[in-house]
Amino acid sequence: MDSPATTMGGLSITSTIEHKFSNNGERQAWPRELHRVFCMQGGDTDVSYAKNSEATACAIALSKPLLHDAIASMKLFRGAESIRIADLGCATGYNTVSTVEFVVENLRKQYEVELSHVPEFEASFSDLPSNDFNSLFQLLLPSFDSAERPYFVAGVPGSFYGRLFPSRKLHLVVSLNSLHWLSRIPEAVVNRQSPAWNKGRVWVHGAKDEVVEAYAKQSEEDLEAFLQCRKAEIVEGGVLFLLMAGRPSLQPPENQLNDEDTRAKHPFIIIDQAWKELVNEGCIEEEARDMFNIPAYMRSIEEIKSAFEKCNGFEIKTIEYLKLIEHSKEKQEDSIKDPSSYGRAKANFVQSGLRPLIEAHLGKIFTEKLFNRFEKKYSEDINLLHKICIYGLIVVSATRK
Numbered sequence: 001m002d003s004p005a006t007t008m009g010g011l012s013i014t015s016t017i018e019h020k021f022s023n024n025g026e027r028q029a030w031p032r033e034l035h036r037v038f039c040m041q042g043g044d045t046d047v048s049y050a051k052n053s054e055a056t057a058c059a060i061a062l063s064k065p066l067l068h069d070a071i072a073s074m075k076l077f078r079g080a081e082s083i084r085i086a087d088l089g090c091a092t093g094y095n096t097v098s099t100v101e102f103v104v105e106n107l108r109k110q111y112e113v114e115l116s117h118v119p120e121f122e123a124s125f126s127d128l129p130s131n132d133f134n135s136l137f138q139l140l141l142p143s144f145d146s147a148e149r150p151y152f153v154a155g156v157p158g159s160f161y162g163r164l165f166p167s168r169k170l171h172l173v174v175s176l177n178s179l180h181w182l183s184r185i186p187e188a189v190v191n192r193q194s195p196a197w198n199k200g201r202v203w204v205h206g207a208k209d210e211v212v213e214a215y216a217k218q219s220e221e222d223l224e225a226f227l228q229c230r231k232a233e234i235v236e237g238g239v240l241f242l243l244m245a246g247r248p249s250l251q252p253p254e255n256q257l258n259d260e261d262t263r264a265k266h267p268f269i270i271i272d273q274a275w276k277e278l279v280n281e282g283c284i285e286e287e288a289r290d291m292f293n294i295p296a297y298m299r300s301i302e303e304i305k306s307a308f309e310k311c312n313g314f315e316i317k318t319i320e321y322l323k324l325i326e327h328s329k330e331k332q333e334d335s336i337k338d339p340s341s342y343g344r345a346k347a348n349f350v351q352s353g354l355r356p357l358i359e360a361h362l363g364k365i366f367t368e369k370l371f372n373r374f375e376k377k378y379s380e381d382i383n384l385l386h387k388i389c390i391y392g393l394i395v396v397s398a399t400r401k
Contacts, residue, residue: 055349055391056177057095059324063243063395064102066318067174070397071106073317074172075237082120083107083171085151086233088160089178090125092136099174100125104151107172121151126164129157130356159183161225165233172239173230180245182295183222186214190291202275203268203294205256212254219297223307231313234400240314246394247298248321256298258323261387265326267350268294274373284366292361294354301394314398326389336385343379347371 077083085103090096100123111118125136133155140153158164160175161183188196189211196210204215230240247256257263271294278284301319308314327335335342351371359367378384 055324055326059243059391059393060095060099060176062322062324062393063176066320066395066397067099067102067241068106070239070241070317071103071172072110074107074110074239075399076110076114077119077171077235077237078115079117080119080171082122082152084122084124084169086124086126086156086165086170086173088126088164088173088175089181090127090131090136091178092132092139094139095176096125096136097139099176101150103172103174122154123151124154124156124165124170126156126158126160128159131157133157160229161222163229163232167232168235170230170234170238172241173234174241174243176243178244179223179226179242180296180298182215182218182297183225184218185293185295186218188214189293192290197290198293199290200276202272202289202292203256204254204297205263205266205268206254209254215297216253216303219299220303220307223299223304224310227307227311227313231311231400236400238400240396240398240400242394242396242398244394245296245298246304246321246392247300248392249300249302251300253297253300258390258392262390265384265387265389267346268296270346270377271350271354271370271374274370274377278369278373283369284362288362288366292358295357298392299394304394304396308396308398313401315401316396316398318395318397320395322393322395324391324393326391332385332388339379339382339385342385343375343377346378347375350374 085100085107087096087100104121104123107121108118125133127133137153137155156164160178186196188194189198191197192199194210196214198204198207198211201207201211204212207215234240247253248258251258255263257266257269263269275284275289279286279289301321304319305316308316355367355371358370362370
């Protein structure tokens, strides 16, 4: 979604802040209409998700051995004409294609070794309707030039916090690097009359108790809804494999990040600081900042286990907390030598995930100001260049009871 529409449902997305933040009641539509505007940046520009998904690829690579084990332990469905796979929150780019190909290849080998009958494979790529499905399908086309397709493809637009498939339809579901995104911004945190109003901030990390509780409640409701939907859609013996941003068990929810360096350098922290500076300088209105929150929450293993227990539809086989280091020592040395390039790369990376959402809120001009300041902070803060950001990940493999 490269440019905001004039209006979308009850949500005003005009390019002038004055209209969006009037006291006409429309502002409460912003949290509710999130699914209409939130997506990874499409296309193939420098700020597109397709060109800025290296970190995501590293996270998936880190989880691949566990995905391989999940597939290896999966029940084989004798007599099935086709095995149905779904990638939920697929976004676009090579990551989603390589994951599905990895799943199909490993499943095919199992059927060839253990059974005489090898079924066909169906793969459904699902994400919000605003996702750039055109780019995804163009990426898939070269794989299907041969007479024999490795798998059949479908696109399924919709939120994975609701039903997407008929009952008992799917054999294996993956959702990679998506479930830390919430279905909505908790309305209480952008309501100035609420004790949970997150004034002066754009994220949950380090916020007051009421804000944290609102985020945690939304996270709990979302994950429970996700699991109930998958419980209905996955066949008995099918596999659910999840990879999401997470936090260590010892960290309370108000501390979403793991260590001091990460808390100083994490992109969400820097964008919060950039926004604060522009507000203090009068470049962006204070209410524009206060009416926006990043809809992300890093769960703990305990919170995830609790949701699975309430669902009572899956048996967790594996659940692990992993650490993904931002970059190698060599790349860090390169960033110190060329901080401008590093700042630009970090800005492109964050825009690939957040630009459509922020642009729908601020409009293009103010969004450019925000990301220019974001880039500048990474490029000019020498102390920041010497820190290493560690991203926490949680991997879950579960079998449908």
